[in-house]
Amino acid sequence: DAGVTQSPTHLIKTRGQHVTLRCSPISGHKSVSWYQQVLGQGPQFIFQYYEKEERGRGNFPDRFSARQFPNYSSELNVNALLLGDSALYLCASSLEGQGIYEQYFGPGTRLTVT
Amino acid sequence: DQQVKQNSPSLSVQEGRISILNCDYTNSMFDYFLWYKKYPAEGPTFLISISSIKDKNEDGRFTVFLNKSAKHLSLHIVPSQPGDSAVYFCAALMDSNYQLIWGAGTKLIIKP
Numbered sequence: 589d590a591g592v593t594q595s596p597t598h599l600i601k602t603r604g605q606h607v608t609l610r611c612s613p614i615s616g617h618k619s620v621s622w623y624q625q626v627l628g629q630g631p632q633f634i635f636q637y638y639e640k641e642e643r644g645r646g647n648f649p650d651r652f653s654a655r656q657f658p659n660y661s662s663e664l665n666v667n668a669l670l671l672g673d674s675a676l677y678l679c680a681s682s683l684e685g686q687g688i689y690e691q692y693f694g695p696g697t698r699l700t701v702t
Numbered sequence: 703d704q705q706v707k708q709n710s711p712s713l714s715v716q717e718g719r720i721s722i723l724n725c726d727y728t729n730s731m732f733d734y735f736l737w738y739k740k741y742p743a744e745g746p747t748f749l750i751s752i753s754s755i756k757d758k759n760e761d762g763r764f765t766v767f768l769n770k771s772a773k774h775l776s777l778h779i780v781p782s783q784p785g786d787s788a789v790y791f792c793a794a795l796m797d798s799n800y801q802l803i804w805g806a807g808t809k810l811i812i813k814p
Contacts, residue, residue, distance in 0.1 A: 592745070619800065630706075630791050630804030631746070644799050678745055682800070689734045689795060691802060693745030 590615070592694035594679050600700045601669050609664045609697045613681030619643075620662040621691060622654055623678040631678055637662055638684070666699075674701045705729045706794050708805035716813050721779040723808050725792030728773065732794040736802070737766060737777045740789045749790075750777070779810075787812045 593612045601607050613620050619638045623631035633646035637656035651667045660681075666673055676698050680691035707726045715721045725735075733754050738746035752759040752766045752775065759766050765778045779786055792805040 621800070621802070623802075628806065630708075630793070630806050631802070633801045633803070636800055638800075644801050646801065680745075680802075684800070689800065690736065690748045690751060691800075692748060693738075695743070695745050 592679055592681050592692055594677075594694035594697050596697060597695070598698045598700075600702060602702055603669055603671060605669050605701075606665065606667050607669060607699060609666075609677050609679075609699070611662045611664070611679030611681075611694060613660050613662070613679075614683075614692055617681035617683050617692075618660055619682045619684050620656055620660065621680045621682070622662070622664045623680065624648075625676045625678060625696070626674075634664070669701045671701050674699060704805075705732075706792055706803050706805040708790075708792055708808050710808050711806070712809040712811065714811045714813060715782050717784060718781045721777075721782045721786065721810055721812070723777040723779075723790050723792075723810065725775050725777075725805055726773060727775075727794055729794070729796075729803075730770075730773065731796050732803075733797040734795050735766070735768065735775050736793045736795075737764075738791045738793060739786075740791060740807070746791060782810075782812045784812050784814060786810060 621636040622634040625631040635654040636644040676696045680693045682691045736751040737749040740746045789807045793802040
């Protein structure tokens with residue numbers, strides 16, 4: 589079974605540009621979450637989507653947006669990139685139900701802003 | 703405000719011995735705690751979890767203990783193996799949302 593996939597693996601952008609990151613969840617998983625991880629820290633929650641609706645948003649500026657498609661894949665968009673946006677962006681999917689909280693992560697997209 | 707804290711950036715343990723990784727939290731509303739392992743260039747991998755209504759959960763070599771009064775949990779790995787060398791993250795969430803709140807991680811090094 590395929591796990592969570594993310595594309596691209598690595599990306600280099602210039603300040604002020606826009607970037608789109610993509611995520612495909614595990615088959616059957618309807619929830620997708622996005623996290624930002626900077627070096628030396630744990631992941632920080634950005635967004636969660638469930639059944640194509642935004643269910644949660646972390647403390648990130650409006651430059652960050654996301655959406656989920658009918659096939660449950662998801663995109664994370666970041667506008668007006670700043671140097672501080674350089675990080676590993678992780679996508680996770682989960683099969684939710686009573687007592688099921690585990691999220692399964694993709695390998696991440698390494699974004700470098702120069 | 704860091705709600706989940708892992709105060710040890712790194713831990714070195716001899717192969718075959720017990721590894722104990724610690725995690726403290728401040729929010730008593732957390733309902734569920736999870737441990738993840740992360741290798742370089744890979745996403746975190748789910749290891750084991752525990753509900754806030756329990757004090758212990760065991761899965762093979764991995765056991766998680768929860769002390770609610772102390773707002774402390776620990777992950778025990780017995781016996782430690784070279785493949786256990788990785789960064790371990792503690793994470794927590796509330797039933798009311800599914801946002802995982804993460805600690806900064808502890809790098810575990812298993813010495814042969």
